[in-house]
Amino acid sequence: MSPRSRFPDGGSLRSERLRIGIAIATANRPDIVGETVGHIFLQTRKADAILVCSPGLEDVEGLREAYPDVVHIIGPRGLPHQRNRLMEAAQELDILLFIDDDFLMDSNYIAETEAAFCDHPEVVLTTGRVVADGIIGPGFSFDEALARLSIPVAPPATWLTEVYNGYGCNMAIRLEPVRANGLKFDEELPLYAWLEDVDFSRSLAPFGRIVRVEHAIGVHLAVKSGRQRGVRLGYSQIANPCYLMSKGTCSWKKGLFHISRNLAANILGTLRGEKAVDRSGRLRGNLRAVADLVTQRLAPSRALRL
Structure with missing residues (x-):
């Protein structure tokens, strides 16, 4: 068994199975989003849907041909606008996992996230543990990120840790309280929408717990192309x-x-x-x-x- 996960086969502690989708907002980076989507298919617990929102078709060139089952949505430029369109398209799902178009998940990420939501119905938002983040430097290439993701990490002492907010590059939400309370990402925050993850997390906080799933790990490439000036x-x-x-x-x-x-x-x-x-x-x-x-x-x- 991998020290990263208690579920090497992608199972969870309970028998029920949630409907989990992965949502990606992207712009100006068709090659990067294509590599990231391809990596999603390595998950031990497969996503029930993969949704990608971009301002235009040129932003996902080649993606639909390579992965015809991926749902593509056209939405206004700007992270909050695109993430709201992704939530609107997720009516048949229970959990929506937002990842950046340059975030790579460990193969057990979805399994760990599902277990957290199944075993703790009071949890409304989870985020994973980022073991390497290119945001503080020049960023990582795809191969560099894969190499960092393959480095063994010591198992954490706890499974779930209470946090103030999710990290927007990997943040899963329980959709039931979102729909019941009409919650949305704030579209007054333009473009890259600095701190939109804090804003949405704290809007959802009155309805349940926000936790980091310590065994759900990933690497954020933080590719600089396509970002705002x-x-x-x-x-x-x-x-x-x-x-x-x-x-x-x-x-x-x-x-x-x-x-x-x-x-x-x-x-x-x-x-x-x-x-x-x-x-x-x-x-x-x-x-x-x-x-x-x-x-x-x-x-x-x-x-x-x-």
Whole structure:
């Protein structure tokens, strides 16, 4: 038995079987999303559906021919818009697992996630354990991510850990409370939608537990192509947490932590001449957002003007 999983055959502790779908929002990265979808078929517990949403057909070129059973949806550009379209298309499912188009799952990821939802009906959202994340550097190639995913990891002491929010690159939701309470991703958060995972998690939190499934592991490539420009992301790093704090889906403590951490990272990265991440562009966006905050014009949508 793999130390990563108690279910090498893809089974769960209970006999019931949930209907689980995987949802991917993508744009401008047809090769990457194709590789990621292909990797999904290695799961020991197969997904009941794979849904992909993109702004146009060119974003998934070759995907439908390679994987004809994948459901493709056209949706407005922007992560919240696309994820809402994916939820609308998941009416026959019980659980919807959102992964980024560059997130690779260990082969037992879905089995572990299903077990968490089956054995704990009070759980409404799960996230996995990211054992390597390219977001803090230049990112990983597909082969590098596969190599990192194959490195043995020590089994964690606990199975489920309470967390404040799911990590948007791999986040599964129980759809029943989402439908019953009309929950959606906030479409006021534009483009890459910085902290949309915090916002949606805390909107769902009143209806049950949010946990990290420690045996559900994966690697986030964090491919830089197709992402928003540094100045726009920098603006969102200030504007979005301020917006979420004002609407009550992010605590002041956590919001200010995000702001200060990113501002400090962008200042230090700019001074050091960091090349892997556009720190100078993000810093310009940070400063523009601070100026808008002072003049009371700060809003997430203003990132689109930069």
